[in-house]
Amino acid sequence: MEDNSYWKRNLWVLLFGTFITGVAFNEIIPFMPLYIVQLGSFNKNQLSILSGIVYAISFFIVIFTSPMWGRFADRHGRKRLVLQTSLGSAVTIFLMAFCTNVWQFILLRALQGFFDGVIPNSIALVATSTPRKKVGYALSVLSTGYTSGFLIGPIFGGYLVKILNIRLTFILTGIILFLFFILVFFMVEEKYKPNLQRTNVKRKWYNFLQYFPNPHFVAWMFFISIALQIVTNAIYPIITLFVKELMHNQGDVSVVAGIISAMPGISMVMTAPLFGRMGDRKGVHFILFLGFIVGILFITPQGFVAGVWSLGILRFLNGIANAALFPSVQTLLAKGTPEESTGMAFSLNQGAQAIGICIGSMMGSYISTIFGYNGVFFFSGIVLAITLVIVKLKVPELKKL
Numbered sequence: 001m002e003d004n005s006y007w008k009r010n011l012w013v014l015l016f017g018t019f020i021t022g023v024a025f026n027e028i029i030p031f032m033p034l035y036i037v038q039l040g041s042f043n044k045n046q047l048s049i050l051s052g053i054v055y056a057i058s059f060f061i062v063i064f065t066s067p068m069w070g071r072f073a074d075r076h077g078r079k080r081l082v083l084q085t086s087l088g089s090a091v092t093i094f095l096m097a098f099c100t101n102v103w104q105f106i107l108l109r110a111l112q113g114f115f116d117g118v119i120p121n122s123i124a125l126v127a128t129s130t131p132r133k134k135v136g137y138a139l140s141v142l143s144t145g146y147t148s149g150f151l152i153g154p155i156f157g158g159y160l161v162k163i164l165n166i167r168l169t170f171i172l173t174g175i176i177l178f179l180f181f182i183l184v185f186f187m188v189e190e191k192y193k194p195n196l197q198r199t200n201v202k203r204k205w206y207n208f209l210q211y212f213p214n215p216h217f218v219a220w221m222f223f224i225s226i227a228l229q230i231v232t233n234a235i236y237p238i239i240t241l242f243v244k245e246l247m248h249n250q251g252d253v254s255v256v257a258g259i260i261s262a263m264p265g266i267s268m269v270m271t272a273p274l275f276g277r278m279g280d281r282k283g284v285h286f287i288l289f290l291g292f293i294v295g296i297l298f299i300t301p302q303g304f305v306a307g308v309w310s311l312g313i314l315r316f317l318n319g320i321a322n323a324a325l326f327p328s329v330q331t332l333l334a335k336g337t338p339e340e341s342t343g344m345a346f347s348l349n350q351g352a353q354a355i356g357i358c359i360g361s362m363m364g365s366y367i368s369t370i371f372g373y374n375g376v377f378f379f380s381g382i383v384l385a386i387t388l389v390i391v392k393l394k395v396p397e398l399k400k401l
């Protein structure tokens with residue numbers, strides 16, 4: 001019997017690494033427009049357009065690079081790809097400190113998207129090195145790393161900029177990511193041996209589903225990932241403005257909006273390991289459907305709230321649904337794909353999430369201009385309900401995992 005006692009060490013090292021990566025990739029988002037102002041003289045419209053380009057270009061690049069990284073990971077190992085992408089991310093973010101014009105910044109943001117493979121390949125590495133009966137728990141624990149990183153990132157970045165400056169913040173973040181690269185190099189162990197007969201098979205570049213023995217199931221997992229990101233990112237762009245409206249532009253809107261924005265992440269970190277253990281006992285499909293029901297119950301009522309307290313409570317409960325949904329998709333991908341295709345599965349899933357982020361952010365902004373901020377929550381609830389019905393009818397394989 002193969003010794004895989006190292007899986008716990010892998011889990012905790014990569015938990016730290018995905019947390020750092022989550023912080024690094026999200027701490028720069030709030031002050032990107034401020035950095036653009038330092039890189040040139042732009043009017044209001046130009047600043048808005050450039051800020052949109054700088055934000056979106058990383059996700060756009062991910063859509064196209066995720067299949068490449070996935071195939072590379074399956075052919076050469078997930079540890080090697082975690083090392084390459086963490087080092088690339090460290091160097092890219094470090095170099096952002098030395099930009100002299102906005103086009104250099106845009107190029108480096110594109111490179112940041114190119115090297116955005118740390119989290120999906122950390123997930124794949126944990127999934128393939130963990131005993132099968134512990135996979136749900138391990139992936140749920142790992143999800144608390146990058147989720148808390150996403151949550152703390154903007155707060156941490158704002159604090160660093162306040163005590164240092166934007167350029168020094170880039171330098172410090174790059175150094176921290178490089179330390180993670182060193183940690184993975186010496187402490188993470190992988191005994192994966194690629195199946196060269198499968199990974200070297202010539203396939204048409206555009207038919208990514210040929211990598212999987214059950215493409216129907218994998219395609220529906222990507223569909224769920226896109227839908228979940230649409231639901232989540234339709235709300236993010238308008239949450240601060242909705243809080244401002246609820247507070248009638250009185251009081252410290254930015255502080256309250258920050259707290260409310262953090263609520264789903266806090267509850268997800270608190271409850272994800274619990275759902276992971278429950279999924280290992282009762283089946284991941286049960287946790288997935290439970291997450292859909294809880295999400296529908298607590299997203300839709302947010303459109304009816306009249307105050308920030310009730311919104312904050314519902315956003316916290318919304319995070320419980322996220323704790324069931326997002327790790328469940330990852331666990332299902334891990335259990336529903338062969339080991340030699342796990343890297344491709346999680347990299348393509350990252351690409352699917354990027355598509356959902358782009359669609360969701362655009363749809364949320366558009367719907368809010370027609371139906372108001374309340375309408376965005378109703379839209380998200382409807383998307384979640386439709387997704388649940390479709391998946392229930394179209395994906396019978398879920399009950400086997």
